[in-house]
Amino acid sequence: MPKDLPSTGVRSKTYFSFVLTDSLEGYPTQGHAMSLQVHLDGKLVPKDEAKISVYDHGLLYGDGVFEGIRVYGGKVFLLAEHIERLYESAKAIRLQIPVDPATMTRQVEETVAANRIGDGYVRLVITRGAGSLGLDIRRTSHPQVIIIADTITMYPQEMYENGMPLVTASTIRNHPGALSPRIKSLNYLNNIMAKIEGTDAGTVEALMLNHKGEVAECTGDNIFLVKRGVLKTPPTDAGILEGITRNAVMRLARESGITVEEVSTTRHDVYVADEVFLTGTAAEIIAVTSVDGRVIGSGKPGPMTKQLGQKFKELARRGGF
Ligand code: PMP
16 A cells, blocks of 8 residues: 555665564564664664663563554654553553653654654654563663654555455453553563464464454454444454554544444454454555455455545545544
């Protein structure tokens, strides 16, 4: 999809990208051959010098929060929404972010500009900071603010054209009574365990159910289905991350006169849907054409998926609502 998005051409000829094998909430990312500037603890530093303590509780315990944000045409997409979710996640885990939202917004924009990102991705990470080897947050000091701006590759282009298969993972989404899935925390093991099941089954995403056996979301994407012209998605109380792309797609659909319902969803509902698609900052909108061996609808990306995909592309081109 992004190949049709405007490119500012700001990436100079001296830059080139290469595919790394690491994973960005589930799929390969790209990196620069030249040194990136990373915003760390209030300053831009070369990537190789961007280091934090091995005593940081972000590393020791996955204690921290993060955001993944898109950049289109040099403009950070839906930044206010991401900043709001970041501060809400931090509040939920009682992490005091050392700068205010306005400063954080400015620092994200500075990092994108410093790295001359045209179409790319920002990873914003707040760790609890270095502490003792115990869990006690009172022994930590100084949360670390890390802002990385880089380029990105999504799922294979062929899947954007023809759709992707999904399997349901046996690993369920975090029980909301243990850790709310609405917190975008640095602890992604729950999703990683499900992702491994998908990889083992030969898929690039996996469907996750909640503790009640209802459909929740995928390991790094939200799920939508279309049935008889109505767009449906699991509600936030199904134990999902309240995706920013999800909210944008629901708004675009309503603006186009489509009925949107946030309803509890079973696997059966997914199997018999006319269309299924996923949404996520990195993935954008991608059709799902089979789930657990059941072909969805016509087995090709459906008309509403394509219509909303087009509307989303236009929204990205405009830079937001
Ligand atoms: N669910 C999970 C578990 C995710 O990690 C993501 C990616 N952030 C999403 C859904 C999609 O959310 P968003 O549209 O805000 O990227």
